[in-house]
Each structure stands twice: as structure tokens, then as C-alpha cells.
Amino acid sequence: MQVALDLLETDRAISIGQEALEGGADWIEAGTPLIKSEGMDAIRSLREAFSGNIIVADMKIADTGSMEVEMAAKAGADIIVILGSADDSTVLEAVRAAKKYGSRIMADLISVNEPVTRSKELEELGVDIINVHAGIDQQMTGQDSLSIMKKVVREVNIQVAVAGGLDADSCAVAVQEGADIVVVGGNIVRSADVTASSKAIREAVDSPSVRAYSKKSIDEEIRSILGSVSTPNISDAMHRKGAMQDIFPMLAGKRMIGKAVTVQTFKGDWAKAVEAIDEAGPGDVIVIYNGSRHVAPWGGLATQSCLNKGIAGVVIDGAVRDIDDIRTLDLPVFATCHVPNAGEPKGFGEINAEIVCGNQTVKPGDYIVGDDNGVVVIPKEHAYEIARRAKEVEKTEQRLFEEIRRGATLSEVMKLKKWEKH
Numbered sequence: 001m002q003v004a005l006d007l008l009e010t011d012r013a014i015s016i017g018q019e020a021l022e023g024g025a026d027w028i029e030a031g032t033p034l035i036k037s038e039g040m041d042a043i044r045s046l047r048e049a050f051s052g053n054i055i056v057a058d059m060k061i062a063d064t065g066s067m068e069v070e071m072a073a074k075a076g077a078d079i080i081v082i083l084g085s086a087d088d089s090t091v092l093e094a095v096r097a098a099k100k101y102g103s104r105i106m107a108d109l110i111s112v113n114e115p116v117t118r119s120k121e122l123e124e125l126g127v128d129i130i131n132v133h134a135g136i137d138q139q140m141t142g143q144d145s146l147s148i149m150k151k152v153v154r155e156v157n158i159q160v161a162v163a164g165g166l167d168a169d170s171c172a173v174a175v176q177e178g179a180d181i182v183v184v185g186g187n188i189v190r191s192a193d194v195t196a197s198s199k200a201i202r203e204a205v206d207s208p209s210v211r212a213y214s215k216k217s218i219d220e221e222i223r224s225i226l227g228s229v230s231t232p233n234i235s236d237a238m239h240r241k242g243a244m245q246d247i248f249p250m251l252a253g254k255r256m257i258g259k260a261v262t263v264q265t266f267k268g269d270w271a272k273a274v275e276a277i278d279e280a281g282p283g284d285v286i287v288i289y290n291g292s293r294h295v296a297p298w299g300g301l302a303t304q305s306c307l308n309k310g311i312a313g314v315v316i317d318g319a320v321r322d323i324d325d326i327r328t329l330d331l332p333v334f335a336t337c338h339v340p341n342a343g344e345p346k347g348f349g350e351i352n353a354e355i356v357c358g359n360q361t362v363k364p365g366d367y368i369v370g371d372d373n374g375v376v377v378i379p380k381e382h383a384y385e386i387a388r389r390a391k392e393v394e395k396t397e398q399r400l401f402e403e404i405r406r407g408a409t410l411s412e413v414m415k416l417k418k419w420e421k422h
Helices: 012-020 032-038 042-047 065-075 087-101 115-123 136-140 145-151 168-176 193-208 218-226 232-236 271-279 302-310 323-329 380-405 409-415
Strands: 002-005 025-031 056-059 077-082 104-108 129-133 159-163 181-182 256-264 286-291 313-320 332-340 355-357 358-364 367-372 374-376
Touching: 002 012, 002 056, 012 025, 012 032, 025 042, 025 367, 032 042, 032 056, 032 358, 042 065, 056 104, 065 077, 065 218, 077 087, 077 193, 087 104, 087 129, 104 271, 104 313, 104 323, 115 271, 129 145, 129 380, 136 159, 136 302, 145 159, 145 168, 168 193, 181 193, 218 367, 218 380, 232 374, 256 302, 256 332, 271 286, 286 355, 286 367, 286 380, 302 313, 313 355, 332 409, 355 380, 358 374, 367 380, 374 380, 380 409
Parallel strands: 002 025, 002 181, 025 056, 056 077, 077 104, 104 129, 129 159, 159 181, 256 286, 286 313, 313 332
Antiparallel strands: 256 367, 355 358, 367 374
């Protein structure tokens, strides 16, 4: 089991690496972000701290193979990572340098178009280990590390590693399917309890038969991930975009996740808002632009109708009424405010058109997430990637909470003075 320390500071990497080893990790990897941040000193520090363990340097070498392998090897790396997509001449130079300096070469298949074919070529070129690593964009098209790895292990005779979003269950499957090495990053290094997380993966790798793993559909996985993160996590993952303005929860403590059924209507005209209930299905969120803080297009009767259909929630750029009924009906409702006034069902407007709600563009099918912090809109075409990134944000925050709990301040943990512009 190889732990990828995709961090920015060497001291944190060493601390987390020690905890990972206590949980059963075998190899320690200096991740690419760490190497870019700290240079070869990161590898030297890991070599000194973990003198009895294999050190992997994820250099992702694309050119000057001999020079960069020499740098990493002299810094103390036992295994040096090159890009599988690098030119053959670069691969050959890297392999020659590794032999000269007593290191091994791992080729990372991230974004390689023909991973099985390239794996066989890389074996012939002399690399020691193939790392099957599906990137986020590949995963969004239905590919993942495990499915690619299953094909690669049947075609090569060298060691095969697998990386990319692995947890205990997927690590167990990887071992069952023939992986020699599992590379785990975020699910260990961003855990609040690194040792426990490492131990769980160690147990899964050592006893893979006790684990079951089934691949979810993209929509199921998106909903599952979004159900485990907060709207602030999602906002961070979207670089502060997607958050609706002036939209507030009408019920405290309620979470809402679903695909948007959009409604464009006019001040107080509640016909299309109510008709959208018939268009929406279980797990959908009705998103309404009404544009009035004084006349409501929504109330208790409409809320009850949503419950009958299994609708996940309602978001209104405008007012609601019957707030006492809404609070007893227990359906997540988000709106600008609540008032006593209702409008008239005139029938103007449109269902499932692109709208603007809370100053955010919302298209039919976009993912809508709401909690006590507010509501965010996630474009459907990027939902999987954003969900995954939000999960990484959440993991990072869990780890930071743990480090602060141990006595550090937020400024110390975040290294603010180091990264300030001067």
C-alpha cells in the first residue's frame, strides 16, 4: 500500500506519513504538489524521516528524463514516476538513469489514450511498474482506474499499481483483480484519523474477500457524494461560484439534493409553479423565479403536493406564505422571505426553461443542493467533477479541524505567512 502525500508542506507530509505508517502503509509518496512546492528538499526530508521505507517521487516526468531521474534519485527516491505519455526517448533516458542510480521507474497512465497498448510498450521500454491512474475527466466519461487496470494486468508481466480516488472497498477489488500496489491519497491524507483510515485500507487489502464493491451510476454517485458535503464545501470547489443570493432556508436543519425542474413566472402568478409539481419526479427540486418579496407563488397546499410526489425540495426567488404549515410538512423550502399574500393563477410563464434564480443561472437538470447555509447550483455537465472536488475540500477541512484540535492555530496550519504576497 502506497500513500500519496499530495500536500504543500514537508512538515505536514512527514506528520501525516508517520500516522499512515502506523496504520499499515508500506510506501510513502512525495506527491507532485509537494515536489512543486518544496522541490527536491521534500524528497530529502522524507528520505531522512522514513529511512526504512520505500520513497516514491511522483515527478510526472515528461521531458529530460535522465536529468530529472538523477535529481530525484540523488535526493533519495527509490521509485520515480514518469508520464506514460512521454516520448519513448524520454522513457528510455529515464530507465537508463534509474539503473545507473539504483532506482526504479513507475509510468503513470493518466490521460493516456490507449492505456493497454501503451502499457505493453512501456514494459518493452524497460519501466518497472505501470500505474493505472484514471483522471477526473476520464471518470466522467464512464472510465475508472479499476476497469482499466483489469485489462492492463492481463497484458503485462511487470508490477501494476492502481490510483485515483481509491477507498477501502475499491482497494479490495483492485487486489482481487490482480493489482500489486494500491496508491491511496485523499482517503488517507485528508482523513481526520489518518491511522484509522490507513488501517481500514490495510485490512481491505489483506482480506479482500470480505469486501463487496458495486459501481454506482453517475447520478447515484453524484447524489451520494453531494449528500456527504456542505454547500460551503461545494462553493469552495466551484471557486466561490454557484451560491444563490438572498435565498434562505425556511426550515432549519434540512438538506436538499436534486435535479432542477425550472419555472419562470411573474409576480404572484402561481399557476406554472404549481403545474411544475406534475412535471417533477421523485428526487427533483423545483426552482422558481417569481421576483417578488411581497406576493407569494407558493404555500402550504403546494408543499403538501410535493410530498405526495416525492419531490426533494423547492427554491423560490421570491416569497412564500403559510410558513407555519410549511414547517410542519417537513419539506425543504428555500425562499427570499415569507409573507401572508398570495397572487392569482394567471398561467403566464414557462416550465423547464433556463432561468435566473438568486442571481444564478439554472438550467433544467442542474443539481441543486441546499442546507442551513443556503443554496448552490451545480451545472449538470460538471456535476461529477464538482462533487468529487467538494469531497476533497471536505476531507481537507476534516484534517485541518483535527490539527487545530491538537493545538495548532488556523494561521499556523494554513501557513498563511509563508504564502502571503510581500
